[in-house]
Amino acid sequence: MPDLTQGPKVRQPLHLHDKKLKQLEERATAIREDLIDMLVEAGSGHSAGPLGMADIFTALYFHVMVHDPKHPDWSDRDRLILSNGHICPIRYVAMAHAGYFPKKMLMTLRKFGSPLQGHPERERLPGVETTSGPLGSGSSQAVGLAYTALLDRKPWRVYCAMSDGELEAGQTWEAMLFAGRNKLYNCTFIIDRNNIQIDGTTEEIMPLEPLAAKFESFNLNVVRCAGNSIRDFVTAVERAHGVSEKPTVIIADTIPGYGVPYMEHDYLWHGKPPAPGTEANEAINSLRTLGGKIVSEHE
């Protein structure tokens, strides 16, 4: 039996009304601004991936997932597995906005003794679900969770955020074989298809295309969406929920560094934050012009 003692009792329909969409978009902008503020305070950490995934994390935490920030260990919560742990800054900010921990903790990212480690650790921060950083093992853990949910007839779903570069790790494909074989329809893989990795673009390092065909041949349902459009992403999740025979892979085409023009599409921004001063000021200013009104400043 599902545990109905905590959290929202019913999975709400995912359909997005215009008003809700606007709220989510404003939230994503505020999250991006906090992200830059936090990274510049920390003085190290990844920028491009987190900015590119801000819309998807906003949609997940504020619309898609059934979860309860006050009870991060609620047994019937949806699980969000972050396989590419290096983009954890976006998860941290989204979690702070959702109420998992006070926003003041964002000041401590990567500092000695902080629960906000450079790569997320399960034992240090309730709600991050898994320790990650070394690439390629998140999909296997997601598959293990999803398999158990079906085995125990639990209602919760598993979302696994992954990078495109990490698909080069063979373990991913072992997980996909298992997911396809076991028809894990409660498992949705979300691939941040931003085309960059540390040494360059994925297509020069180790070409992944045709990517959709690869997953299809592993018996997965594939949906491609615009990863920086909240509406498009939510529609993709609706499609994933509509398929009860196969796990779904959402290939989300995102723009790395989205919102800060000088970072967009540039792989050199994979692993560093803007420097304090002009660089950081410009990043904050370009974010402000993105969505108009900044929610956090008017709260």
Next chain:
Amino acid sequence: MAKVKKPTNGLNREAWLVRDLFDEKKLKQVPTRNGYGEGLVEAGKNDKNIVVLCADLTESTRSLAFKEAFPDRFVQMGVSEQSMASIAAGMAMAGKVPFISSYACFSPGRNWEQIRTTVALNNTNVKIAGAHAGVSVGPDGATHQMIEDIAIMRVMPNMRVFVPCDAIETRKTTLAAAKLAGPCYLRFAREKSPVFTTQKTPFKVGRAETYRHGHDLTIIGAGPLLYEALLAAQMLSHDFGIECRVVNMHTIKPVDVKAIVLAAKETGAIVTVEEAQAAGGLAGVVAETLALTTPVPMERIGVPDRFGESGSPREVQEGLGLTAPFIALAVDRVLQRKLGKKVPTVPAHLVAARERLEIMQREIFNEALARTPRKWGGKKPDASLKSRKKT
């Protein structure tokens, strides 16, 4: 190792260490991985069969220098450490000398079994270069701070294990590994560390080098923390008249058994120093050697059966008890034991490290929280954030 017992104490002039060893301002700071990049290019010029494989970390492992010098002999693997190890084994069987480069947590961390079967058991001429080893990786945190590598690599038959102490020694190690037939593991660090050896400093595979003479005890170190050992030895000599022999055990395997036995016989007490799990690492090999030959009291400075965590490199090293003051405490304990005196069950250096860690973390955490801006529930104006300040 010197065959004749030196009557003198103090730095070994024949080790040709830098002149300004204890002058912080004049001492150059260079990450050990830089020596790998330089060594690769030089080795590549000498031997056309050398190829370098890298798993999407070309710049930070310093393989970039080789890629630029010999683009045709550089192989980009992408994020595929497991197949990198086995592909290198295949290339080695066809006559190449592959160096595989990644962070130590992925290679040999991720691909240990592939290395075991296709490199070590296969006995193929593959060199494994593990960068970003140790806790001085800093802010990236425990996932990327590889501290188990020495232990897992030194138990593998056919494998040689090298832990060079600075950029110059790393260059020498890389060149030596290129000439050796068979599997080698080379360990580097991310952070800048003192360059305290010179081109003239003796280096021979499998031979420990004495950097400081002393008769009271021997500190055996490997890697950049060896400099902390020299600092501790200097301080102990100056303040307490305790004379430590300091030995550089850059080759963990095959280990210089003679040097360990000689140190035990001549000084009667040993302290090991390394930036890795003390269990199974350098401390492991020294303890095993002593137990099998000449048991004497031994203490170890290393990571005490825990993972690292995020923080600045120096903070993490200090908080885990790896710096000179903690080495001095371990020396004190080993000398007490040498004299047959009773010592507390839990070593003082571990207690002190735990206390220091708590104090440091509280201070660093509170300092950050005190600067919380209004928008995150604090008292400082949002404009005080580093991202908002004009410079």
